[in-house]
Amino acid sequence: MPELPEVETIVREMHESQLRGLKIQKVIIFWNRTLANQSPEAFAKQIKNQTIEDIKRRGKFIVFTLTQSTLIVHLRMTGKFFIDSKETPPHPHERVRLYLNDGRFLRYEDQRKFGKWYLLESEALLEKIGIEPLSPEFTLDAFKDLLKGQKRRIKPFLLDQHYVAGVGNIYADEALWAAKIHPARTVDGLKENEIKALYKAIISVLQAGVENTGTSLGAARANYYSVSGRRGNNQDKLKVFRRDGLPCPRCHTAIQKITLAQRGTHFCPNCQKHP
DNA sequence: GATAATGTTGGTCG
DNA sequence: ACGACCAACATTAT
Numbered sequence: 001m002p003e004l005p006e007v008e009t010i011v012r013e014m015h016e017s018q019l020r021g022l023k024i025q026k027v028i029i030f031w032n033r034t035l036a037n038q039s040p041e042a043f044a045k046q047i048k049n050q051t052i053e054d055i056k057r058r059g060k061f062i063v064f065t066l067t068q069s070t071l072i073v074h075l076r077m078t079g080k081f082f083i084d085s086k087e088t089p090p091h092p093h094e095r096v097r098l099y100l101n102d103g104r105f106l107r108y109e110d111q112r113k114f115g116k117w118y119l120l121e122s123e124a125l126l127e128k129i130g131i132e133p134l135s136p137e138f139t140l141d142a143f144k145d146l147l148k149g150q151k152r153r154i155k156p157f158l159l160d161q162h163y164v165a166g167v168g169n170i171y172a173d174e175a176l177w178a179a180k181i182h183p184a185r186t187v188d189g190l191k192e193n194e195i196k197a198l199y200k201a202i203i204s205v206l207q208a209g210v211e212n213t214g215t216s217l218g219a220a221r222a223n224y225y226s227v228s229g230r231r232g233n234n235q236d237k238l239k240v241f242r243r244d245g246l247p248c249p250r251c252h253t254a255i256q257k258i259t260l261a262q263r264g265t266h267f268c269p270n271c272q273k274h275p
Numbered sequence: 276g277a278t279a280a281t282g283t284t285g286g287t288c289g
Numbered sequence: 290a291c292g293a294c295c296a297a298c299a300t301t302a303t
Contacts, residue, residue, distance in 0.1 A: 001282040033297090060283080076283045078299085093299085112298045114283065152291060161284080169282055217282070222300065224282070241282090262294075264280075 002075050003060060004133070004166030005209025006224050006232065010081060011057045013227040017083050019100070023051045026099040034095045034108070036116040043119055047071070059129045059165030072118040072125055079115030081227050082107040111222050130163040133202050134210070138164075143199045147187050154190065155183035156261040167202065170215055170241045173266045175201040177240045182274040183265050189275070209234045217242065240266040
C-alpha cells in the first residue's frame with residue numbers, strides 16, 4: 001500500500017508526535033513472522049530499554065535509529081502504525097505493540113501480514129536500494145545513468161526499487177501519464193525529451209503526494225491511514241490510477257487499464273501512444 | 276459461492 | 290537481462 005509519499009507522511013507525523021527520545025519499555029508480538037530476522041524472545045530482549053534516537057525514511061522503508069540497534073520496517077501492502085495511550089485489547093490485525101516510557105504505545109497493524117521488521121546492527125540493508133527521487137542527488141544526469149543499458153519496459157523499471165527508490169504502482173502510473181509515455185514502452189526507445197519529461201514527472205508527482213499527505217483509496221480499514229489515523233488527500237488529485245473508463249483529464253479519451261508486470265496499469269490510449 | 280483484484284517484494288524458471 | 294508466474298495473506302468487489 002504505502003509508497004514514498006505515504007511513508008514520508010508517516011515519518012513526519014511520528015516526529016510531530018515527539019517519539020524521538022522515548023525509551024521502549026515493553027514489546028508484545030502478536031504475529032511472530034512480522035519479525036524478519038529474530039525470534040520473538042531475542043527481539044524483545046534486544047529492543048527493550050533502547051531509546052528511539054531518530055526516525056527517517058529511505059525509499060519505502062521506515063528506519064528507527066535506536067541506541068544500540070537499527071530497526072527497519074517495511075509496510076508492504078497493509079502495514080500501518082498508530083500511536084495510542086489507552087490500553088485496549090489488540091485489534092484483530094495488530095501484529096506488534098511497542099510500549100514507550102511516556103505512557104503511549106506504538107500499535108503496528110498489518111492485515112495481510114506481508115510487512116516486515118528487521119532489527120539489525122547497521123543500515124546495510126538499505127545500501128542496495130536506489131536513489132532518493134526527492135533528494136538533490138536525483139539529477140537528470142543521474143536518472144539518465146540509471147536508464148543506460150536498460151532494455152525492459154519503463155513501468156517495471158520504475159517499480160524496481162534498485163534504481164529509483166519509493167515509486168510504487170500509483171505514482172508510476174501517474175508519472176507516466178504526466179510524461180505522456182505508454183507504460184509498456186521500452187526504456188531504450190525513450191527519446192531525450194521524454195526522459196526529461198519523465199524525470200520531472202517523477203519528482204512532481206511524488207512531491208504532490210507528500211504535500212497532500214499521501215493517497216488513501218477506499219474507505220476500508222485496509223487502506224492507507226497515517227499515524228494519527230488521518231487519511232491522505234492525494235486520491236482526489238489522481239489523473240489515471242483506478243480511473244479506467246473515466247475521461248482523461250487532458251484529452252477526455254477513456255482511461256484504459258491493462259496488466260503489466262502483474263500489476264494493474266492505467267493510462268490514456270490517446271496521450272500515451274505505443275509507437 | 277467462486278473468482279479476481281489489491282497500494283509490495285523476493286524467489287524460481289525459462 | 291527479462292518476463293512470466295508463484296508465494297506470502299485477508300478482505301472486498303464482481
